[in-house]
Amino acid sequence: MLHTTIILLVIALLSLVAKDLVLVYASLLLLGLSLLKAVPVMDAIQKPMFHVGLFCLMVFLLIPIAKGKYDFISLGKEMVSWKATIAILAGFIISYVGGKGLSILPDQPVVFIGVTIGTLLAVLLSNGLPAGLIIAAGCIALLSRIFNF
Structure with a gap:
């Protein structure tokens, strides 16, 4: 329990x-919850919180569309550009890498701590x-698979 408290406090302080x-608020x-020994609560919220975070990010990204900043004609013209092609490719690659990162984070906390400190x-x-x-974390997962570490 003491170790958990110290780790979360260090993350909160570094984040501050x-x-x-x-990250301060999350920590x-x-x-x-840890001090209250509310492990069932943490177990219950872990997976939904990921989806809530993605939902909030998607809302943020879709607001310009909802505000009418883009229309079909301008989007259609933009989607045939090299920039759009590269953006689609980058989105695909990053989503793939992110999927690998999501799978490594729960099992290897050192990766989470490392990328958090780096960030x-x-x-x-x-x-x-x-x-x-x-x-x-996805980059770490792929590199560890390639270099077997």
């Missing part, structure tokens, strides 16, 4: 320094964006 408030919520350092030192933990 990096101004990643989402503190889980710290509270926080990027945010803190280079104005990076605290996104891509799953993609980074």
